[in-house]
Amino acid sequence: MSAAAVTAPWQLQALGRGSARELVRELAHAAAGAHTGVLRVTGEPGGDLHVVHGLVVAVASPGAPGVRELLSRPGRISTGVADLNVVALMSAVDGAFAIASGWIGGCQWQTLPAESSVPQDSMPPVPGVESWWLLLEVERRLCALAHGRISPHRNNLLLTERGRVLLSTPGTGQRGEILLWADGRRSCRDISMLLSRSLYAVTVEVVRMLDDDLLAIAPIEPERPAATESAPASGGRSLLPRRRRGASGINDTLPPRPPQPQQRGQRAVTPRKPERTS
Known part of the structure; x- marks a missing residue:
């Protein structure tokens, strides 16, 4: 061939x-x-x-x-x-x-x-x-490994409740080695390096352990934007992002309209109060 x-x-x-x-x-x-x-x-x-x-x-x-x-x-x-x-x-x-x-x-x-x-x-x-x-x-x-739907490099692994029980059981063999390092911060690649085992062998075993509900894929945490302003001194308030004047950039395209002088004889418009009904 x-x-x-x-x-x-x-x-x-x-x-x-x-x-x-x-x-x-x-x-x-x-x-x-x-x-x-x-x-x-x-x-x-x-x-x-x-x-x-x-x-x-x-x-x-x-x-x-x-x-x-x-x-x-x-x-x-x-x-x-x-x-x-x-x-x-x-x-x-x-x-x-x-x-x-x-x-x-x-x-x-x-x-x-x-x-x-x-x-x-x-x-x-x-x-x-x-x-x-x-x-x-x-x-x-x-x-x-196509059915496993897991990336050996990107997906980190977590212990499930069944995985914790198995980890506490003596004589778990190679599965116990993988469970020991599944802390939510390590992938198949990381674990294979720590165990000096083939990446493919570790990934195959991880897919089987996912099917057996011994492991779970850790959720991917979104990246947090860097803080641009210091937090308020009061610790009781929720830390919500502050809107900065002009942050939208709209004024870079459409400059704000200057204030118009009030012409003589022009009445100021005031909001009308709602009428009371019986």
Whole structure:
């Protein structure tokens, strides 16, 4: 299967919309031309895809734990070079998933020598995977989470009452680790970093816990405008915003009409009092 084949919209429905098309197109062109360089993806969280001769050897993103973080997870036992290669491959796929599940602003190539295109901390780099395989893995993950309606980066998580009860129960395992950090200020990305676990694995578990009513999505608080005037000295009054004269800007377009002098013989108009009826 060629890299250009994955650009078909019926094969990449999740990656076939918006700015993700540019990422798919650039990787397809890199594979076709055996390009070497770093494809920098701007956005939130964004990241870098390291490509050598058209093959993706590493993906680094601030939205997902890297190889070092995944290896540092407590209780993990390495079994040698083969295990390191598996972890490096998982990190590359997870980094690509983090980029695609966020907001993509654009892509730009940084041309570097082949020996400089591999990050020094990849421990070790992926031997090299076809871009179409990487994109299909990302597509599969995005489709699997489509029903969850949660952003791994923007939505913060809260404990429900059932979640608090489960957290107080011993032996909760990996769910207990997630519940421990669900304080309304952390997202799936934050928790995956704290636990040194794959972003996709944490997001999948969070979706299941949302379905089980163990977690809830914290409401997004609107940004409060900066105070322009000092608060009144009296603490009993409600702090309502004061309207400043001319704040609407209407006088910048239509200047106020100057006061007109009263002409001689003109009677001043006074409001008529309502008549009393029996």
